[in-house]
Amino acid sequence: MDAEQRVWLAGAAQERPIRWRVSSRMDLVLLYLIVFLVASVLSAAGAGTTEHASASPLVWLPLAWTIGVCYISPRKLAWSIVAASTGGIFLGYYIIYGLGAASAATFGYALELVPAVLVMRLYFDSKQTSALVQFGIFMLVLVVLAPFTGGLICSAVYGIAMGSPMEAVLSSVLNQGVASSVGVIAMMPVFISRAAWNVLMERRIEAAAIVAVTVAATYFVFVSDSVWLMVVPAMLATLASLRFGLVGTGATCTILVLISTWQTANGQGPLAVLADGPLEGLEFVIVQFLNFVLCFLAGLIGAQVEDAERRGMGLQAYGDAVMGTTEGIVVLDTTGKIILANPAVSKITGNSADELIGRRVSEFGDGVDEIALHTRDQMLQGEEVYQVPVNIRRKDGSDIDIVFNATPLVNGDQLVGAVMVLRDTTEREQLQREIVKTAAMTRTLVQSVDDSVIGVNRDGFINHWNNAAREQFGLEADEALGMHFTKLPGPPAEERMERFRHVINGGRIKGQTIYVPDRKGSTRELEVTINPVVDDNGEVIGTASVSRDVTEIRDARKSAEENRDALYDAMGSIEDGIAFFDAEDRLVVCNDAFTRKFAPYFDTATEGLTHRDMLDQMVRADAFDLGEQTPQSWTSIHLAEREQERKNPSGGVTSEARLKDGSWYLATNYGRRDHGSILIVRDITSLKRRELELRESNRDLEQFAHVASHDLKEPLRKIQTFGSILRTDYAGDLETDAKQIVDFMVDGADRLERLIDDLLEFSSVSRQDTPLETVDLRESLDAVCASLSEGIAEVGADVTYDVLPSVMGWNSAIDRVFGNLIANSLKYRHKQRPLKIEIREVAAPAGWATIRFSDNGVGFDPANAENIFAPFVRVNSDPEISGTGMGLAIIRKIVHGFGGRIEARGHPGEGASFLVTLRRPSAKFEEANENDEYSAAEDSLRRG
């Protein structure tokens, strides 16, 4: 900030505008010239002689002006020199036109004082030097150094210019030198008073000394007529102006003039000399008046300077504050040009001071211009401009949100600019947005929750009602808000108020059950939690109730309990033992039947026992009787299977065990994945017994049949053999009748043999201890057709079959099935047409395969569809066709043995078809076969 700005600001900072002031050097110079001109004119008018011109204050005082000019701003030395030179020029003019050598000397004063002032200034500016020292140095320079230099030069110049001889010049110089010192001393007042002022301000002691000197000098004014004492009045006048301002200056000057006039009138004082001379009466008065005026002005200037300095210091403080604050301060003129910007603005905008000052604000963002103009309009209308947001562009291109306050700068009634205080609001804006977003989220959360949230203020009026509350109480938000909460449907008011009071006093209600009627008229059960709501100071300002509808839960619980009770009742009445195990395989609950059956074996209470424990205890109690298998091995197999079932429930896994007391149990485990398992134990003793009996009797039967058929066949063979001997060897000896008799005999024997064979086959078609295998039906048919090829070819039959599935069975048995079927078809073919046999797969339930074997033979009466399979039954009684009636019985026995089914369909004269259904190969079946002790066919029968 330069001095110009400072002054300008100084003016701006004042409340009242300054009416008149010395605002620039130009004013001073102008003033100086005018005064000098006037003084010179007057001097010339009253002049007759110029000898005493050197003593004329008219001449000296302009010099005082020059000094004043220099003093105010030694930096503006140029101005000072110009001012001084102008004076000099005028002087020169008068010198030439007859003001004499004294005038030249006066010119010299101006010159000589310039360096003096400079030196002085340096010392004044240096704060380290004490005022007293400054004062002393000043006196020295002023009194000793300056005059001699100035006077000497000027006199010399004059003399040479005038063509005076060198001796005259020299003497003139000398004279002038002395005279100059006197003149200089007249300039002292301003400096002295200044120095004195500083001293006065800082050092009282030195000040006292100076005052003493001044007082002494003043005394001399009154008692002596030395011209030295011209100094004093001027000094006093300046002092007075500094201390007392304009009024003081005026008063002091007036007094001094009066004193001086009185002295002169009495023939005393320095001016008395002059009064006798060229100046008389009015002239003298005018001179004095001018003296007064000029003193006054000097004082005034001094005062101004002082003021300015003071204000400068004050402004310095202002300036520091402006520079140092973190808020941006910008001063604009009315065109929006930035005149001042503090460092904070640089920080905000990213531009340095140079990049800001001189530029228009409109350059710092779009829309800024508009805002600036609007602001100006507002200020013109006298409105406050406060917290206006604007977005400005930073130097790096990013933009920033700021708010500003604007204060107008006025000069009188005219707006000359504005001071704006800027604040970066970006952070604040972000925070604000965050707060708003959080608030919105919280609101949404509360609204979306399933539990009702009801806010109630201290007086009990509802101030918050979320969507769930609407559902629970059947009231819309606009109905409920503002309502007293006791008016809500539900418990009585007193009860509610009691709870409310409890919470308002800082308590909490948790898990309170209340009943509320719903819109449909039924009662809903709610579980309520009520908390106090506190503000930032910790004061309770209301309550918040959160209510959960637990009706459904309660109903579900009740229904679950009922189901459980029903289950227990059912369990209690069942014959089979049922036990539920949890996920850790611990017994949870079992029915009476289970306890009755097995508790005797356990040496500890059944509750909490694991399944394994139970089995171990039974083994220890030697409960099992498993024949060759050890109880341990049975137990481990059983447990392993059970474990598998628990992990991957597959519909249950069973195992049997026999106990020492002869009872057989069938244990089935049903896994329930992560919920444990269910064990069902059935007493199958009687079943087992029957089964074993059956098996035994079957075996006996088989054996019997086998042996019997052998023994039966033996005599048969005899008959056949001897019969054939008769037929062949004794054919000639026998009559026709006898031959026929023999034939009948042998035929009978053959037939018997076939019967016995079939019987044998029938009986042997039963359990084998080999596991079922996968039989490829196509391969089986291939083999059968091959072995019956002779018969097939003989008849010219056409047997067709395509892709056929695989089934579970034994190859030999399946071969027999097809063999018998084909043999039957061959036997019961239609005589009038060629035999066609077709074998193909037809639809069957999942896991099963059905084959249709159909021929175009003689068929049979559908009424016989069932008993066609009965042993020894022949539905076709054609005597030509020989048959034992066992073929189909054998087939059926085989098919049933594999768990399958066979069905016969036929029409007389059209043909017959047989549907054979057998099990498809499955993984489970094969697995069972691997692990099974007993035969697979047995299992399949048992499983049905």
Add this chain to the structure above:
Amino acid sequence: MKMMNTRRLRILCAEDDPADQYLLRRAAEKAEINGDLQLVSNGEALLRFLREGKSINDDHDADGAADLILLDLNMPVMDGRETMNNLRHDDALKHIPIIVLSTSDGQDDVRESYQLGASSYIVKPRSFDKLVDAMVRIENYWGELCELTDRNLI
């Protein structure tokens, strides 16, 4: 086709059933076996015959020797299996080839017979003619074998 043998084949046959005995004899006649058929009723008799030369029938002069044994399996006193067992443990007799002639066609019987040292197993045919054929075959094959043995060519 019947081959000419230089010497007569001595066939020793153990069969308990009289009817079967009759049939065998008759079949051998019809087959015109060049040999002697010596019949005994059970294994014990067979062994006795071989070891002691005693026979129950006085058909021929029993010299206790046989070139070939036809053995039924199911006989009282000592059945075919036991007989075979005895024979093969008897160093003097184990060289004699045994043909099992049985009604049984069971695999077990067949296997067992071979294991016990039978050289062949024939199921008794139902028709007489087939029995005769069997006899012819036996004579042909075993007869030649004996011939070769005699000549020490085997």
